[in-house]
Amino acid sequence: MSTSLLLKYFPDLTENQIQQFSKLQNLYGEWNEKINVISRKDMESLYEKHILHSLGIAKVMEFAPGTRVLDIGTGGGFPGIPLAILFPEVEFTLIDSIGKKISVVNAVAEGVGLKNVTAIHGRAEKLKEKFHFVVSRAVTQMPEFLRWLKGKFDKEQFNPKHNGILYLKGGDLAEELAGIKCEIYNLKNYFEGEFFDTKKVVYVSKGNFNS
Numbered sequence: 001m002s003t004s005l006l007l008k009y010f011p012d013l014t015e016n017q018i019q020q021f022s023k024l025q026n027l028y029g030e031w032n033e034k035i036n037v038i039s040r041k042d043m044e045s046l047y048e049k050h051i052l053h054s055l056g057i058a059k060v061m062e063f064a065p066g067t068r069v070l071d072i073g074t075g076g077g078f079p080g081i082p083l084a085i086l087f088p089e090v091e092f093t094l095i096d097s098i099g100k101k102i103s104v105v106n107a108v109a110e111g112v113g114l115k116n117v118t119a120i121h122g123r124a125e126k127l128k129e130k131f132h133f134v135v136s137r138a139v140t141q142m143p144e145f146l147r148w149l150k151g152k153f154d155k156e157q158f159n160p161k162h163n164g165i166l167y168l169k170g171g172d173l174a175e176e177l178a179g180i181k182c183e184i185y186n187l188k189n190y191f192e193g194e195f196f197d198t199k200k201v202v203y204v205s206k207g208n209f210n211s
């Protein structure tokens with residue numbers, strides 16, 4: 001496993017990107033000993049459950065160069081770090097309300113030589129900057145998430161699919177997404193393996209909520 005798994009689904013990775021992805025194993029291994037950002041069990045499947053899962057967003061949306069993307073509640077850097085490796089010309093801002101987690105993000109970003117990542121210790125609701133897309137995984141329910149995002153989007157449209165939110169979610173979302181206009185992409189259509197059977201990307205375009 002490891003980078004061969006990524007190459008299976010992203011065959012156009014450059015040599016530099018492959019090296020960056022392969023460095024993540026040791027970097028997260030070392031940092032996880034000091035600050036727990038990934039469960040011990042999940043560390044064994046880092047490339048599938050964290051890195052490839054994060055890259056599921058790239059199967060749904062190709063971010064154009066110059067796009068600004070915010071990762072809310074990034075924890076140890078998911079989905080932001082894998083996406084920043086995949087899209088080196090896109091600007092990623094990763095925010096988390098726990099400072100120790102942001103230290104890990106900074107160390108990992110530096111360790112793989114990422115120039116397109118800014119890590120912020122703070123609460124997403126308080127952030128004033130504007131972005132084209134927001135990505136996230138496992139932070140809060142969609143109705144609350146949408147409340148945090150009021151006014152956070154840029155008017156420019158870099159992509160024919162408009163600005164919006166790409167949220168990695170799992171399981172039955174009927175109740176959580178009731179009344180929210182969104183598109184749901186099943187990751188099992190892109191990636192093999194039981195882990196992806198219930199995993200989805202929920203896309204709420206900016207036009208579909210009041211921001």
Ligand SMILES: C[S@@+](CC[C@H](N)C(=O)[O-])C[C@H]1O[C@@H](n2cnc3c(N)ncnc32)[C@H](O)[C@@H]1O
Pocket residue numbers: 072073074075076077078079095096097098101122123124125136137138139
């Ligand atoms: C379950 S973790 C998920 C971390 C990461 N997204 C992942 O999937 O591995 C949720 C994270 O959201 C952060 N968080 C919760 N509410 C937040 C807020 N209002 N602003 C910024 N971060 C927040 C927490 O500190 C925590 O690190």
